[in-house]
Amino acid sequence: MKTMEDVKDIQKQNVRDYVQQVYHRVEKRNEYEPEFLQAVKEVFDSLLPVLVKNPTYINKGILERIVEPERFVFFRVPWLDDKGNVRVNRGFRVQFNSALGPYKGGLRFHPSVNTSIIKFLGFEQIFKNALTGQPIGGGKGGSDFDPKGKSDDEIMRFCQSFMIELSKHIGPDIDVPAGDIGVGAREIGYMFGQYKRMRGAFEAGVLTGKGLDYGGSLGRTEATGYGTVYFVEEMLKDKGYEFEGSTVVVSGSGNVSIYAMEKAMEFGAKVVACSDSSGYIYDQNGINLDTIKQLKEVENKRIYEYKNEHPDAVFVEGCSGIWSIPCDIALPCATQNELDRESAELLISNGVKAVGEGANMPSTQDAIDLFIDNDVLFAPAKAANAGGVSVSALEMAQNSTRIMWTREDVDSKLHEIMKNIYQDSIQAAEEYGDPGNLVKGANIAGFIKVADAMVSQGVV
Structure with missing residues (x-):
């Protein structure tokens, strides 16, 4: 006769087998994307006790859905260098999960950028954004363009070409990109100017990391x-x-x-x-x-x-x-x-x-x-690392109200958000059996917020 402990052990093993099966399918579909697989495995390794306690997440296929982007855009970016030569780079935008709000995540311009890098960053962004407590989903984007060694005019022409395609997929209530490696205030400015020219409207909330004179937030750089x-x-x-x-x-x-x-x-x-x-x-x-x-x-x-x-x-x-x-x-x-x-x-x-x-x-x-x-x-x-996107979300809030907060206000809100993230992570680690383990705690706390929203919204 099976004891209660035997039943629990069988349940845990069944869940462990399920997680492994889902991960193997992810490996098979993304076998040439090591960074993405690394990020998925780290999250999956944390979730066994969550899935044991909440079988609804299994029944609703949350793992199967959360590892697949809602949309992945891959496009050509042609531009002219200062000598009049045609140059071509690749552009990417992954819109991974919008259960909590519009997609939010930076743009990275670096030669290393590829599908795996963008998907790993976008997948991480889902949970990072959830931890902030702000109403933002997870996304990421960029290009294998390298700003180093390029003139300002070359960077401007590239950014304008990049935005011609990206503009079709973003908006204040759809997807709000920001900066990342290789994308600072200069690049954001060029992209915002091109977006404004194409749309014929000043939609400050479409990008964050903007200059202070046109909708940026004090404290975002820091x-x-x-x-x-x-x-x-x-x-x-x-x-x-x-x-x-x-x-x-x-x-x-x-x-x-x-x-x-x-x-x-x-x-x-x-x-x-x-x-x-x-x-x-x-x-x-x-x-x-x-x-x-x-x-x-x-x-x-x-x-x-x-x-x-x-x-x-x-x-x-x-x-x-x-x-x-x-x-x-x-x-x-x-x-x-x-x-x-x-x-x-x-x-x-x-x-x-x-x-x-x-x-x-x-x-x-x-x-x-x-x-x-x-x-x-x-x-x-x-x-x-969630401070940057936290203040990006605060920039979005300021853009919506057309009110600019002081540096002290922004920093105070940032400090409080980071304290809350720590407390949520440490409490989740305690609740799910691994006290003090902030890796598992952060993964679990972020996952539960997104998973609950996905359950509530049905199979979409």
């Missing part, structure tokens, strides 16, 4: 970096740690990295290293943020030129070595899969206490497992 530090701050406080007096290493030197460094310094931390694609700078005296901002935001120069102003600093070619620097807190803020198992081993051996992901999926699964197994506090990207 939002992702600040948000990462706000989230990590909550995680540290729960364990009796703080940024004050800590040594911090931050990868990257773009917006996310710069403003994560800025906020960590405001909280009393000493940031000793940052990087770009050429290598990293280590300054044992503490990184001079004014120099980094001048190099990256004003002069658009490489990080090694930091040494010209600070000769005691050390520049090392290659990026991965940055994780060999001893630190209390590591903030990977550059790109996906930049922090692997070997780097995690170095950080752990040097006594790292906490890792906060400022970039999208910057740690490999092997690295994440190692951090968790060694009791390193770990803040996953879909939670810690």
